[in-house]
Amino acid sequence: ELKVEQNPLFLSMQEGKNYTIYCNYSTTSDRLYWYRQDPGKSLESLFVLLSNGAVKQEGRLMASLDTKARLSTLHITAAVHDLSATYFCAVDIPPQGGSEKLVFGKGTKLTVNP
């Protein structure tokens, strides 16, 4: 059974600081996704990482994927309050019946304090 583990689960940080969220997974996969969820809202896609060494950046967020280590990181640079949200990573299970299913980590709740 595929396991996706994120750490930390809770992160409180000061504005302007840098930090990294880690996502480990237990089976071979070269597809990893990051989503953001604001309180009481739905999930929105942030990044799609489709190969070993893939790196994507959007504003103060940068995601990377190391498929050999089965590890993805989400790096936050110079955090601002607007980044406060819960961040999920999700991994594809290899296709069955012509489709794939995503298994999500438990999420990292990020709070950025002024």
Add this chain to the structure above:
Amino acid sequence: DAGVIQSPRHEVTEMGQEVTLRCKPISGHNSLFWYRQTMMRGLELLIYFNNNVPIDDSGMPEDRFSAKMPNASFSTLKIQPSEPRDSAVYFCASSFWGSGANVLTFGAGSRLTVL
């Protein structure tokens, strides 16, 4: 496109009642997923469909849960009878399988409270 549409947005019911949640995926998407989110268990995949066919229902908690997708534009998740432990937010998501990436678009969710 209006995105993935779920109804109802909120449902409060009493234990033992039947609950039906509805989902309209994005037009052209061929995969549909039902997830359940709780504080304790996080985001759990209940079932997913590809081209209206159920592919994996191993996440469905028990026989009280059932899901159907009679056509490409509609799916239901039914709980009968409902129990307090079913209280959660239920998300429907859709994607286009075959595009090289399985990027899910989520609906707004249906918040279920079973008293």
